Amino acid sequence: MSTAPSQLRKAVVNVVAFAVLGALVLGATWLYASQRVPPQPLEFNHYVHVQQLGLSCLYCHSNAPRGQSAGLPQVNRCIACHNQLEPKSPATRALQKYAENGEAIPWVPVAIQPDFVYFSHAPHVQRGISCQTCHGEVGQSTVAQPIKNQNMGWCLSCHKNMSTPERFVQLSSCEACHK
């Protein structure tokens, strides 16, 4: 046979290879981008509030003892103190703007779990487990950062260490977290 079909074949292979490579690059970029934490709407300083002012975590994340989600601070919670203070930093000025407009602050929660994990704060907090046990010393940091390796092994090791072998049967069953 002539060479034409073989050239055509090469061309097809090249096109396909380029398409695949392009897709891989795009995919990798997207993956990288999606794993980066988007910027917070305002740079909330945990250190000032927790270490210097001595606020408890539950003052802002008030739903933790009674709900699934710990909750993010509402504007009126912030403004309860901040209406006494002159807004000096960009963050406090941003806060004042949200409060004036009656808008919710579009926080980006960083301590997140996938949709198939049913985590609830209430039973953990009610058992007396401190916030720092899982979230680390957020009070020492400024803007909250995600914590690495909060995975299934991490959950299970804690469940094992903190319970009796009998309790662990229940605490390690799949439906404890995956309903």
Added chain:
Amino acid sequence: MSREGLTRRDVLKLAGVGGAVAAVLSGCGPMAKYVRRRPYVEQPEYALPGKSVYFATTCRECPAGCGLVVRTVEGRAIKVEGNPNHPLNRGSTCARAQAALQGLYNPDRARGPKVRGGKAITWEEGIDAVARALQDTPPEGIVFLLGLAPDHLAELVYEITQALGAPPPIRFGALAMVEARQTLAAAAEAVFGQKAVPTFDIAKADLVISFGANFLETWLSPVAYAKAYGAMRQGHPGRRGVFVQIEPRMSMTGANADLWLPAKPGTEGLVALALGRLMAEVAGVEAPEPFAQVDPAQVAQAAEVPLEKLEKVARYAVQDVERVVALPGGVVLGYENGVEVAQAILALNGLLERLGKPSLVYFTPPAGGREPLAPATYKELMDLVDRMNAGQVKALFIHGVNPVYEFPKVLGFEEALLKVPLVISFASFDDETVPYAHYHLPDHTFLESWGYQRVQVGADREVLSGFQPVVVPVFDTRATADVLLAAVQKVGGALAEQVPYKNEVEFIQKQVAEFQKRNDGIYQAAHPKVFWALFLQHGGWWTQEATATPAQAQVPTVQVGEAKFDRGELHLVVFPHPILADGASANNPWLQETPDPTTTVMWNTWVEVHPETAAQMGLENDDLVLIDSPYGAIFASVYVYPGIRPDTIAIPMGQGHTALGRWAKNRGANPIDLLGFGVNGAGDAAFGQVRVTVRKMGRRQVLARKENTVGVYGDGRYQPVDKRKEEEEKVTSTQE
């Protein structure tokens, strides 16, 4: 394989790489994604993120006033269910209530106040316009045109018009037109001595004889009737109620009947009289006057109904069972002699009482002893159009009704609207009437609204069904009552003194406070605020015990006479769509997608034609036809339907919108356009007297049905007939 093509190895490699890429791009991404969360600005005490909060409110998809419980999560309504304690619907809802969320979140809702032409204005400017209208217009030139719901707005507007010296508000709607409430009330006055719409206690009945009432679909209070129907069939162990439906076109209700008698249109009243005479004969008593005047054999012949069937029903009613009820509704009331026909049918109840049967008819006691404002008759509407044409109406306020769509074209409402110097629409959607309005000040949808509805039909006790907002308004809309009250305050003076409410809630609280004095309600409270909280928590107020008592029926003297019909080949039955009803919620895709229970048609208008008639005219399913009445013409696709008389065609209401939103617009046809001027003795529309001519257009417009989804999207595909023949031939040849 040959070297020319891709080798097996190449294919495997590429498949591997491709699979990996696909996995990365689709599923194998990060498991947890960062999203922005918007916590409450001010978290209510009862709210806990992730936990549902339930609110009791009332449905406004139709005027019945069923109680609802709406589930909300973090300030968003996510599910509508029936209120299990509500005496009207007892936990049930219809499809329209279930779909109400799509009305709330509908992207085609009006998003803020506007002037004609679509220019946005502020609410201040809108309220100014209303205030100017109230102040500068001579009172007799102010007209409020309202729908049948909500009652609190009608009562507030009534107070405002009284204070101004303006005529009281006019309530109307297409659904009210085909329910002919005034006709029913007029007939009830003659038979039961009370001028109100009666409730028929079919739950207790052993035999229900319904003349055209589509009580399982849209009639008056469909959920209450559907529940009662279930109780009639299965609620009494050992005796299953029997149901006879007499109507020219088998409705969904008729399809549930044990016996469906398609009497010739216009003879239903005579059939009722004949049935009465047969019942008297079976009982061995002399037939009272109206029944004695007919000869059953002649009536059966004229109505084209087998005499033995009528005899069987009469025998069963008198000899075999104890509790029997006869009820009129639908097209039966839509003749020029509608009042007399209704009287003849209701008189059957009087006759049965004389034969020693208990009465199964009662009147729902109005909440707080106050009857809601009755809907206007068709005649009053014609008078309104005349006044508009004569330039006597200077300011027209429209709420809860879409006259350009819902009123028959022949009334000339559109032309008359152009002669009104100021039209203000409060519609929640950009409906057909909005382009005629100088100001469009959109109201909330009912899930964002305060209010109440005085239940008029279907409940056995006084029920004041309460509305409360289950979510904050989705768009920049404002409650019409608040707009009117703000305008009243702006006008000030004597008007503000006589209508002293600061806002809508204050007005409602004042009305609700009257029930605090009562000691027969489901709850009592000493403090008004506690009473108000209980009112909201329960979704209304009603009495602990059923208070309705059976109404005693008389047998009045009735001259049924003959029904008059327009010229034309076929009788026309225009019926409310079982799902879309009058079409006010036609921009709701869930409702559009819900198949009609009898034909399974979705998303379009069909015309039901008997197979014999279709064969005579050479019509098949999906053939486009022109339906021509003396008053208008529409196009629709044929649905060959054996459940209809050969001399009758039927078309559902609800479609044929030219506005309202993306899912309603330019879809199907509006059969209200075919209706004429005729009125009956009570002044209601004689919508049953229209006759039409059907003309084949020679092309198809495929209907979306459950077994055929071709026509779902867009308007259905047009196809010339010869192309379809080609296709058919192709199919036949393949089969060979």
